Amino acid sequence: MTGIGVGVIEGGWEFVWGAYGASAVILIGYAVSIHRRYRAERRRTGQGAR
Amino acid sequence: MTQALVALRKDALLQWRTRGRFVAVFVFGATALLLFSFAIGPSAGALRQHAAGFLWLALMLASTLALGDSFHGEMENRALEGLVLLPASPVALYYGKALANWAQLALLGVALVPFMVVLYDAPPGGALPLIGLILLGTAGLSFPGTLYAAMTVQVRGSQTLLPLLLFPLVVPVLLAAVSATSLVMTGDPMDQLRSWTLLLVCFDLIYASLCGLLFGRVVES
Amino acid sequence: MATAVMDTKTSDTSTPYMVAGAGLLLLVVGSYWGLAYAPRETYMGDVQRIMYVHVPTAWNAMLAFTFAFGCAIASLIRGGYRWDTRLEASMEVGVVLSTLLCIQGAIWAKPTWGVWWDWDPRLTTTAVLVLAFSGIIALRSFVDDPGRRAVWSAVAAIIAYVDVPIVYFSVKWWNSLHQMQSTPETVSKAFHWPLRINAIGILLLMWGLIALRARIAALRLERQLQPPPEAA
Numbered sequence: 001m002t003g004i005g006v007g008v009i010e011g012g013w014e015f016v017w018g019a020y021g022a023s024a025v026i027l028i029g030y031a032v033s034i035h036r037r038y039r040a041e042r043r044r045t046g047q048g049a050r
Numbered sequence: 051m052t053q054a055l056v057a058l059r060k061d062a063l064l065q066w067r068t069r070g071r072f073v074a075v076f077v078f079g080a081t082a083l084l085l086f087s088f089a090i091g092p093s094a095g096a097l098r099q100h101a102a103g104f105l106w107l108a109l110m111l112a113s114t115l116a117l118g119d120s121f122h123g124e125m126e127n128r129a130l131e132g133l134v135l136l137p138a139s140p141v142a143l144y145y146g147k148a149l150a151n152w153a154q155l156a157l158l159g160v161a162l163v164p165f166m167v168v169l170y171d172a173p174p175g176g177a178l179p180l181i182g183l184i185l186l187g188t189a190g191l192s193f194p195g196t197l198y199a200a201m202t203v204q205v206r207g208s209q210t211l212l213p214l215l216l217f218p219l220v221v222p223v224l225l226a227a228v229s230a231t232s233l234v235m236t237g238d239p240m241d242q243l244r245s246w247t248l249l250l251v252c253f254d255l256i257y258a259s260l261c262g263l264l265f266g267r268v269v270e271s
Numbered sequence: 272m273a274t275a276v277m278d279t280k281t282s283d284t285s286t287p288y289m290v291a292g293a294g295l296l297l298l299v300v301g302s303y304w305g306l307a308y309a310p311r312e313t314y315m316g317d318v319q320r321i322m323y324v325h326v327p328t329a330w331n332a333m334l335a336f337t338f339a340f341g342c343a344i345a346s347l348i349r350g351g352y353r354w355d356t357r358l359e360a361s362m363e364v365g366v367v368l369s370t371l372l373c374i375q376g377a378i379w380a381k382p383t384w385g386v387w388w389d390w391d392p393r394l395t396t397t398a399v400l401v402l403a404f405s406g407i408i409a410l411r412s413f414v415d416d417p418g419r420r421a422v423w424s425a426v427a428a429i430i431a432y433v434d435v436p437i438v439y440f441s442v443k444w445w446n447s448l449h450q451m452q453s454t455p456e457t458v459s460k461a462f463h464w465p466l467r468i469n470a471i472g473i474l475l476l477m478w479g480l481i482a483l484r485a486r487i488a489a490l491r492l493e494r495q496l497q498p499p500p501e502a503a
Contacts, residue, residue, distance in 0.1 A: 012318040012382045019321040019378040020302060023328065026371045027298075027476065030364075031291060034483050038284070041490040194430060201423050205413045215410060215427060218403035219434050222441035229445060245444065253437055260433060264426045267347060 053139060057146020064123055065154055072154060075116050079162050082108040087169050094171055101172030102231035106187065106224055109159050113188075114213045116158065117195040120151050121203040144265035148196040148258070155188035175234040179243075183230050186250040190223035191216070193254065197261040200268055226250045284486070291479025297472030301327075305465035312462075318382050323462075325375045327470035329393070331477050332372050335365035336400060336432060338481070343428035346421055352492055355421035358428060359411065360484035362404050364477055369401045392443035399438050403431040417492060 065072065086104040090096055160181060167174050174180055198215045202208040230246035305323030312319035339361040346354035376394040377387045388394075407427045414420040 012316060015318055015378050015382050016306070016320050019375050020306070020324055022374050022378065023324050023371060026367065026374075027473075028295075030367050031295075031476070031480060034480055034487070038483050038487050041487050045490050045494060197426075197430070201410070201427075205410075207413050211406070211410055211413060214406040215403075218399050218406060219431060221399050222434070222437045225441045225445045229448075242448070249437075249441060249444075256433065256437070257430075260430065264429065267422050268426055270422075 053142030054145040057143050058149050061147050061150035065150055071119055075112050076158055076161055078115060079108045079112040079158060080165050082111050083162065083165050083169055097170040098172045101166050101170035102235060103228045105162060105166045105231065106228050108162060110191065110224065112158060113155055113191045113195060116154055117151055117199040118203065118208060118212050120147060121199050125203050140266040140269050141262050144196065144262050148193050151196050152189050152192040155192055156185050159184035159188055172235055179234045183227060183234060186254060187223055187227035189254045190220055190250060193258045193261050194219055197265055197268060222249060222253055287479040287482035290475050294472045294475030294479060297468050297475065301465045301468030301472055304468065309462050309465055321375060321379045323465045323469055325379060326466055327473045328368055328372050328375060330470055331473045332365060332368035335361050335368055335477060339365055339428055340432040343425040346425040352421060356485040356488035356492065358425060359488045360481045362408055362428065363484055364481050366401055366404050366408065369397045372397050373401065390446050392439055392446055395442045396435065396439045400435065407431060417495060
């Protein structure tokens with residue numbers, strides 16, 4: 001980099017992948033966690049109702 | 051209004067009777083100031099430059115002790131429920147407690163100033179503006195802090211919950227108080243003091259009213 | 272009595288799943304567009320592509336907390352637990368999105384400014400929000416009585432949300448006194464399609480997740496409110 005705010009940023013694809021990767025991991029990971037927790041709650045409610 | 055004054059008198063009396071606790075909180079604040087200087091190192095320039103920051107950090111940390119303590123009297127004899135049953139409105143109770151806490155914190159702040167001056171070799175600037183800022187800043191800590199203290203004291207794990215809830219909320223108070231105090235101590239070439247003071251006043255007014263409004267719901271439940 | 276908590280049939284969960292799935296699909300489309308097809312920005316180069324996921328996350332994170340604020344007010348006014356479960360859900364989703372936002376912001380800042388954190392007012396306010404709402408979530412886990420939990424977290428959420436503009440302006444001020452910088456986050460008009468697609472994608476995903484998370488809260492509440500079964 002030639003300096004802050006001056007010139008052009010070359011490359012930097014690793015940062016782009018990092019950002020998109022982190023977003024994917026967190027969003028999908030959280031969605032999976034919600035799905036699992038929801039199934040667990042449904043199961044528990046089903047057992048208690050008996 | 052008179053109810054609030056009666057509540058204030060009760061809380062002030064309570065604080066006077068337990069003034070040993072105030073001394074303990076003061077010692078905690080002074081210790082914090084000392085620890086900060088150990089963390090930064092003996093560089094006089096750095097210490098002087100950040101003196102205002104250290105003072106307000108110490109005040110914030112000490113406030114969690116003082117605020118958390120302020121409802122202990124009520125908790126010990128389940129007096130909180132008794133207070134709510136009285137014909138006095140909970141809002142008056144809130145303001146009495148918050149004002150008493152404010153006075154205590156302001157006193158604490160003023161008491162810590164000589165420590166700051168000595169430890170960090172930081173000239174206090176004008177006495178009146180400094181006291182004014184301490185009043186404005188501690189109000190910003192006391193009004194939301196009293197509300198949160200009423201909540202957390204009834205719940206286990208209260209010692210962690212109170213700072214956890216209060217500190218993110220009072221970030222503007224910290225920023226404004228530290229910046230303004232720094233300006234009072236080192237000079238204000240660009241006349242920014244007014245803006246920071248205005249921010250503090252706005253924060254205090256907003257939260258003094260909002261927390262008073264919501265306090266009734268907090269103790270009713 | 273227990274039915275006061277849930278306003279939809281417990282069995283009907285296909286909608287949130289479909290909405291969330293649609294959201295994910297849109298995200299894939301929008302991200303692919305932004306990564307592969309959108310032209311390079313003049314000064315920021317390819318790093319600017321982070322904006323196609325960063326800006327949509329920012330919009331939706333704020334939306335989540337704003338929705339939480341609305342739920343808090345509704346919860347206090349209406350009583351009951353319907354809005355409380357939504358409050359619990361939207362706070363959690365808001366914290367997740369805001370945490371992601373801070374991570375994205377740091378990854379964007381490093382090649383741009385050379386530091387991981389540049390005290391950008393918006394990002395710093397987001398960090399404060401993460402802490403504030405995490406604290407309220409922690410408060411909920413310490414309070415056992417559901418009625419009290421609902422009132423207290425609603426009060427705390429209102430107090431925290433009102434603080435958002437104050438925090439933003441104080442940090443902006445504080446920062447501007449020490450640094451002269453403009454944040455080059457503006458995205459020129461030619462690039463707005465991947466941005467919009469991703470924004471709607473995250474919106475739909477968030478909607479589905481909040482709905483499901485609210486149902487989890489409702490189910491837990493129902494179990495807590497039901498009297499224990501008599502021993503036969």
